[in-house]
Amino acid sequence: MESYTRYERARIIGARALQISMGAPLLVKTSKIEPLEIAIEEFEHDVIPITVKRK
Template sequence: MLIVEFFEKKVSILRLTRFEETRLISARALQLSLGAPPLAKPEKEMSMFELAKEELKQKVLPLAVIREYPDGSIKKIEAY
């Protein structure tokens, strides 16, 4: 009985795939190159790509990924 309850309460942590991370980093790098203010304080001279990676690492990116599953359900995953 306890095992059945455990599997019914299945909890998963939504993590970004490497492809989603790459897409977020490239979108943010484009925003930065077009003049958007950086959300992470650069410690040294950084490229837009490196700064976008640092923002993702510090979890300050204001972007989200929307996943659509085959059963029609949709999950929104915040980058921060």
Template sequence: MSTQRYNRYEKARILGARALQVSYGAPVLIDTDQTEPILVAAEEYDAGVLPFTVRRESN
């Protein structure tokens, strides 16, 4: 991820989407001892390796 800050709703959506991907067998992007998909997603988020983009609507 870049230096962009995400609000709590965006973070929850990113983590939920990534946890779902991991639970369906997507490759894990970091080395971790975690087995729960949500914890794996949280570690990936903290490491900044998630390839997600958040598009915000501007009025």
């Protein structure tokens, strides 16, 4: 897994939680209901399809 700053991590998880709350398909099997908790679990499993571009 790539090393992210805490700001990048927060942005990735927040963006993915928003996608999940708007009805995006889940990328991990989980029993959790809250979009933020699901996004954190997806981040920990390194399956979130979001990339970070740095200059």
